[in-house]
Amino acid sequence: MNENLQHRIRKYLLKALHFVALFIAMAIICVPGLWVVLNSFRPTVEIMAKPPVWIPNELNLDNYRAMFGAVGEGGVPVLQYFTNSLIVSVTSTLIAILVGMAGGYAFARYSFKGKAGIFIGLMLTRAVPGVSLSLPLFIVMAKTGLIDTHLGLILVYVALNVPFTIWLIDGFFRQVPIDLAEAAEIDGCTRWQAFWKVEFPVARAGVASAGIFAFLTSWNEYALASQLTRSTFSKTMPVGLRDFTSEFTINWGGMCALAVLMIIPALILTFIVQKHLIAGLTFGGVKG
Amino acid sequence: MAQVHLRDVVKKYGAIQVVHGIDLEIQDNEFVVLVGPSGCGKSTTLRMIAGLEDISGGEITIGDRVVNDLPPRHRNISMVFQNYALYPHMTVRENLGFSLKIAKRPQDEIDRAVDEAAGILSLAEYLDRKPGELSGGQRQRVAMGRAIVRHPEVFLFDEPLSNLDAKLRTQMRTEIKKLHQKVKSTIVYVTHDQVEAMTLADRIVIMRDGHIEQVGTPLDVFESPANTFVATFIGSPPMNLLRGRITGDTISLTDGPLISLPPQFASNVADGQDVILGFRADNLMPVGHAMPMEGAYAEFKMTVNLSEPLGTETLLFGALAGKEVQAKMLNPRPLQNGEQLQFQLDLTRCHLFDAQTEQSLR
Ligand SMILES: Nc1ncnc2c1ncn2[C@@H]1O[C@H](COP(=O)(O)OP(=O)(O)O)[C@@H](O)[C@H]1O
Numbered sequence: 001m002n003e004n005l006q007h008r009i010r011k012y013l014l015k016a017l018h019f020v021a022l023f024i025a026m027a028i029i030c031v032p033g034l035w036v037v038l039n040s041f042r043p044t045v046e047i048m049a050k051p052p053v054w055i056p057n058e059l060n061l062d063n064y065r066a067m068f069g070a071v072g073e074g075g076v077p078v079l080q081y082f083t084n085s086l087i088v089s090v091t092s093t094l095i096a097i098l099v100g101m102a103g104g105y106a107f108a109r110y111s112f113k114g115k116a117g118i119f120i121g122l123m124l125t126r127a128v129p130g131v132s133l134s135l136p137l138f139i140v141m142a143k144t145g146l147i148d149t150h151l152g153l154i155l156v157y158v159a160l161n162v163p164f165t166i167w168l169i170d171g172f173f174r175q176v177p178i179d180l181a182e183a184a185e186i187d188g189c190t191r192w193q194a195f196w197k198v199e200f201p202v203a204r205a206g207v208a209s210a211g212i213f214a215f216l217t218s219w220n221e222y223a224l225a226s227q228l229t230r231s232t233f234s235k236t237m238p239v240g241l242r243d244f245t246s247e248f249t250i251n252w253g254g255m256c257a258l259a260v261l262m263i264i265p266a267l268i269l270t271f272i273v274q275k276h277l278i279a280g281l282t283f284g285g286v287k288g
Numbered sequence: 289m290a291q292v293h294l295r296d297v298v299k300k301y302g303a304i305q306v307v308h309g310i311d312l313e314i315q316d317n318e319f320v321v322l323v324g325p326s327g328c329g330k331s332t333t334l335r336m337i338a339g340l341e342d343i344s345g346g347e348i349t350i351g352d353r354v355v356n357d358l359p360p361r362h363r364n365i366s367m368v369f370q371n372y373a374l375y376p377h378m379t380v381r382e383n384l385g386f387s388l389k390i391a392k393r394p395q396d397e398i399d400r401a402v403d404e405a406a407g408i409l410s411l412a413e414y415l416d417r418k419p420g421e422l423s424g425g426q427r428q429r430v431a432m433g434r435a436i437v438r439h440p441e442v443f444l445f446d447e448p449l450s451n452l453d454a455k456l457r458t459q460m461r462t463e464i465k466k467l468h469q470k471v472k473s474t475i476v477y478v479t480h481d482q483v484e485a486m487t488l489a490d491r492i493v494i495m496r497d498g499h500i501e502q503v504g505t506p507l508d509v510f511e512s513p514a515n516t517f518v519a520t521f522i523g524s525p526p527m528n529l530l531r532g533r534i535t536g537d538t539i540s541l542t543d544g545p546l547i548s549l550p551p552q553f554a555s556n557v558a559d560g561q562d563v564i565l566g567f568r569a570d571n572l573m574p575v576g577h578a579m580p581m582e583g584a585y586a587e588f589k590m591t592v593n594l595s596e597p598l599g600t601e602t603l604l605f606g607a608l609a610g611k612e613v614q615a616k617m618l619n620p621r622p623l624q625n626g627e628q629l630q631f632q633l634d635l636t637r638c639h640l641f642d643a644q645t646e647q648s649l650r
């Protein structure tokens with residue numbers, strides 16, 4: 001009896017410890033984000049207060065109002081930046097996903113000459129730190145007249161994302177048994193139909209995660225965008241954040257407000273796609 | 289009408305040839321089983337019939353059409369895969385109806401066909417589940433259901449039962465046989481299990497290393513195996529094979545007794561020829577524990593090293609001519625290990641093979 005009780009207590013203690021550890025980890029991950037959200041509703045005095053004010057005295061929408069207000073009074077062309085970000089991110093993600101699907105499928109299903117070499121080459125491009133590309137990219141874009149255009153940024157982000165989407169999607173298609181496509185062909189599908197009606201839906205978790213990754217990369221990218229954009233015509237939201245810095249002051253509240261606007265679409269997207277991510281991959285398709 | 293004809297069909301993967309010119313005529317409504325050890329080219333042959341593999345040479349016809357270059361969807365065939373290959377993202381209903389949906393059949397026709405197949409295979413209550421929520425046996429039935437909804441001319445099965453446990457396998461074997469009687473169709477069935485082959489087939493095709501060793505009814509291949517490979521592959525326990533030499537009208541077994549030459553082979557052998565004598569356990573029994581033998585038989589002593597009671601009969605392991613030999617005993621009695629018994633060998637049921645070619649001397 002006694003022994004049983006001891007074991008049970010130990011089990012509860014372990015569980016409690018688990019929760020504490022999880023809470024600490026989550027806090028470390030989440031606090032900066034929550035701090036940004038909190039600060040976007042607070043006046044600068046409170047943001048800058050030392051020691052920090054944890055429990056806010058006053059919450060208001062002043063920062064948001066100012067941000068959407070006239071340019072002279074702390075206003076920023078938010079909608080224009082948002083549109084730019086959206087165009088660039090969505091387009092580059094779509095292209096990266098299409099190329100990634102074609103490439104990933106080819107790597108997963110076909111054997112061809114130089115396959116391993118090409119694959120390693122693709123991965124190596126990811127080994128180059130992004131910032132080190134900024135000068136060469138700037139020169140190329142300047143020569144081709146793509147500085148300060150959506151197209152320029154889209155091309156850059158596609159190039160950044162394609163190796164990753166290919167790699168990820170390849171991994172997912174590898175897990176889809178070839179039998180499934182063959183069964184579909186026997187059931188009357190063309191090769192193309194077998195892909196779209198069977199292999200793609202089964203691997204859609206992989207495509208969705210590759211899509212989220214590519215979108216977030218383009219949505220949040222700052223270093224290259226800050227080099228390749230000049231005007232409101234093409235500046236993306238991360239670059240727009242810099243509008244809140246002037247020579248001597250930084251408008252922390254405004255910056256946080258814009259950052260919140262940036263986070264929201266990313267959250268929504270992740271939320272929508274998440275159910276595809278959880279959906280079991282090929283479970284139950286084969287074997288008993 | 290759907291005969292399947294293979295004429296000199298060859299398959300090469302690069303320089304490696306895995307199917308060496310197969311000739312096979314499968315009749316309409318016939319249940320043909322391709323059987324052979326793993327890696328002998330059964331699946332490859334089946335997949336060439338299905339159109340999932342290109343053929344490297346020869347000709348395949350289904351019905352009256354040469355299908356060499358037709359894609360699977362134009363061959364009017366169904367296939368049941370070893371791993372079932374159910375579409376995991378579709379319900380059982382959608383899995384069953386998929387082929388008809390692709391063929392753009394009206395929804396009410398699809399529903400009717402799905403319900404019919406679900407009825408035949410007792411799947412009605414699982415129609416709205418996904419394959420992941422089914423047991424192995426149920427998945428197996430869905431895979432078969434998916435094959436039958438289209439009423440194809442030819443069914444192809446690739447080791448459909450090998451992922452099931454022993455009991456379910458026997459049960460599904462019976463169901464497949466019933467299915468064949470219900471949906472009259474040509475069936476080509478691949479297995480490495482000779483029991484499955486014997487119980488299901490109208491005709492068995494025994495393959496080894498990309499060659500066909502023998503084609504015949506289950507009784508044919510059991511009673512008159514064309515060579516020693518078929519003799520040992522078909523039947524359980526495998527046929528006993530002993531080397532010897534013809535001397536006059538006897539066979540002198542190597543390091544063993546003299547046995548008179550089975551009369552049915554008398555005119556097919558030459559004096560001094562090296563042969564292999566084959567006989568099944570059922571035809572070697574201890575005196576007093578067998579049906580009285582009619583016709584020619586040989587008698588000799590043999591030591592029994594081990595016995596396995598099987599109920600109505602007991603399997604005996606003895607040593608003859610330096611090799612382990614299996615015999616049977618009816619009306620069993622307890623035996624001491626190492627006990628010596630007088631055995632009778634039914635010569636009329638013996639087989640004789642040439643020692644070099646290993647082909648039957650029939
Ligand atoms: N894609 C392939 N490339 C090369 N060799 C193959 C391929 N597929 C099968 N083989 C070879 O062909 C032979 C027959 O295979 P298979 O038809 O699957 O045998 P089984 O009788 O067990 O079904 C095997 O030796 C196998 O290694």
Ligand SMILES: [Mg+2]
Pocket residue numbers: 330331332447
């Ligand atoms: Mg096989």
